[in-house]
Amino acid sequence: MRRLLLLLAILLVGGIAAWLRFGLPPRVAIALATQGMALEAVYATGTVEPEQWARIGPAIRGRLTEVLVEEGQRVTEGQPLARLDDRQARSAATEAEARARFATEDLARTRTLVARDISARATLERAERDAQAARAFADAANQRLDDYVVRAPTSGLVLRRDAEVGEVVDTPAALFWVGEPRPLRITAEVDEEDIARIAPGQRALLRADAFPGRAMTAEVAQITPKGDTVRKAYRVRLALPDDTPLRIGMTVEANIVLRETPDAVLVPPAAVVLPPAPRDASPTAPPAAPPGSTRRATIWVVEKEVAEQREVEIGVQAPRSIEIRRGLAAGEAVVLSPPEGLNDGAPVRLEARPTP
Template identity: 80%
Template sequence: MRRLLLLLALLAAGGTAAWVRYGLPPRVTIAMASQGTALEAVYATGTVEPVQWARIGPATRARLTEVLVEERQRVTEGQPMARLDDRQARSLVAEAEARARFAADDLARTRTLVARDISARTTLDRAERDAQAAEATARAARQRLDDYVVRAPTDGVVLRRDAEVGEVVDTPASLFWVGEPRPLRITAEVDEEDIARIRLGQRVLLRADAFPGQALTATVAQITPKGDTVRKAYRVRLALPDDTPLLVGMTVEANIVLRETPDAVLVPQAALVLPPAPRDASPSAPPAPPPGAPRQGHVWVVEKEVAQRRAVQVGVESPRNVEIRQGLRAGEAVVLNPPPGLTDGAPVRLQAAAAPPG
């Protein structure tokens, strides 16, 4: 009996030593793969503007003497909107017209003298040229005088006025914005790496600081064929619905929807393990996947307190969740922040993930 008890004690001591030597199974935090909507989109920023509009500035540098229209007022094509100080221009017109009248009178006298054979024919030719030149100078002066009237280039509503009587304005200045309040559009810039994935008719989700939490949408209506080589971006026009609350001049953030999967498998970002990025881009290295191509990675799935390495295909990623396109089903348990040294088939101790705040 004593020998039996001694043998049991030795076995127990050996088992305890082995347990201490190899340690307990690692404790891991798990979360369940859920099902939700995965949205793949291209981000851009843009500005709201009318589809039909024009920026109006002066044709010459002068002082503003009169502003004839106000904001929200409708104007017609050719209607005067402002006047500039044209006193010097009027003086030039008067001088040019006086020279033209003198040249015309001289031409009439020369014709009479030539008809009576008093003057040579060459004198008449010179007088005709002088009269034509003087009349052209007067006509150009009268045309320049009209530059001192700022006119509406098209029908529309005065959307904005930046003109005040007394200030000196020059040709680069914009005194008025004229256009139609509806329809509106957004002019956005898309990075050249993403422009190949943009198509006409794609749905766009918008966010504006003036309307927080409100769902705003648009549609891709136009893609400029030539990009900006300096900013490395392409201009994209987004059509807005007529009932949009956005106003002209607002800045918005746009997400152009490329793909929307309503029943996608989602896991927390902490569950995904991606392969390390290559340190050198040698010619023998495999080419980088094109933009939008799914990436490869793996997760650790727990079944009956055993960890199993599972290769997965990664879809859309966000700061919080990751879409798993292949390799995982909704409802399976995955390890968050897998501990280093975890091996396929190793036992683990489970610990449920804390609920996210909010």
């Protein structure tokens, strides 16, 4: 009798445990769908520069003997900015000029002799050719002297000077930056996958390390027709307002706004179940949907402690929220991290969590 009672007790406890484990509805965490701003944008990085500027370097290799301007000084087109050591070139030009004068004097003597029938006509022709060649050589030597002078190709302000007397500089070097400090622009690079979505007039939100937390904007002004085949990117010019605090040479991050929805329906990322990637997808395969397009996903909605599976269209995916473009209304309760085996129409027990 005792054994029978013990066996019944064990069966009763086991039944209760099984009922507690398998008979109760699953416990799920929920959060309410909210309304907020959904911002779809294309990310780019760029550098602040003047709209009108020129980088100026030497025409030949040489040692700097004079630097004639300072940073912040206004210069005019053609004004000398620096001089290179031209002693050898000047000696060569002086010698060439002397040869040209000698050839000219020799031509004059030859003409006199030919006029008196003392020299042949062929001698005059040779003297004329020699005089022309000597003059051309002297003119070229004098012209080369100007290569030893670094001149401003345009009028403007000396924005930067990287030239010191005594330095040996070569043609790739940039000794001066000359331009106008206003207006400014940002030259940014946009990935070739996103460039088709960029158009002039779009607003760009800017962030710079020099001004943390400060909201700054720009506007797409120009897109270069040809992209960089190595970087696989296109150059985009962003026009800055005149009152921008940004300075020339600063690096900025830009988000070019494609779409703004101030009253979008937003849910936590844990509420969205994305479809699995194709099995044959490789790391280099293109995405299933182009960037910025709507994608289908699954969410679980709870109403009166009953779970309902829905197919929705999602838009912007941010780290803390995902936009639901169709299939859900603000204020509805969604399941966070839906448990495996959850069935459509099944009862659930609720566990509320604060929406991030």
